[in-house]
Amino acid sequence: MDTLEAIEKRHSVRDYDDKPIGKDTVDKLQNVIDDLNSESGLHIQLVLDEPEAFSEEHLSYGRIHGAKNYIALIGPDDQELEEKCGFYGEKALLEAVKLGLDTCWVGSTYKKMTSVVDIKKGERFLLIIAIGCGVNDGESHKSKSLDDTIISEGERPDWFIKGGEAAFLAPTAMNQQKFQFVLHDGNKVEAKTYRAYFCKTDLFEVGAGKDNFEWI
Secondary structure (H helix, E strand, O other), X not given: OOHHHHHHHOOEOOEEOOOXXXXXXXXXXXXXXXXXXXXXXXXOEEEOOOHHHHXXXXXOOOOOEOOOEEEEXXXXXXXXXXXXXXXXXXXHHHHHHHOOOEEEEEOOOOOOOHXXXXXXXXXXXXXXXXXXXXXXXXXXXXXXOHHHHEEEOOOOOHHHHHHHHHHHOOOOHHHXXXXXXXXXXXXXXXXXXXXXXXXXXXXXXXXXXXXXXXXX
């Protein structure tokens, strides 16, 4: 499975069974996380066999059932943390999908189990990605209009449209998709976001092809 196939396959899965993640899969995912941490300066961590993060009984919306494995997105508490966690967290999520795992991007409906992760001084635990074997494959949700989210001063090239289509498939809080991509001067792209993480910029790059444009 390549990255574009993983983007299309991924749906948020909220119900998981007790099947453990195989050691080979764990080792491969840990290697990916190690590489992402080295590249980004983040402190992303793989947490296994820990069900308490999703055990809050009072939650009525967006609950995750049966999950006990997740990726904790942690890093230096600075102005770049949310963008980096979105960008590199999406890379980790897609690698998990390639390895045959189901996933769910979880922004708030969980407990931060600080006792099972390593949070160094000056770092913040931002959010988590549930991973495991889903009871079902999840389902796609209605997206906003492409015309509302990719804006061009002139004709929209194919790569720009493909980038927008891929970005639509990024996980966002409550599927709100509060972002836009604006094309300037033929190949300069501006990403605008409205209280949303930057995971969609990673998918835009994959869909559009990084050689076709530059960020502004």
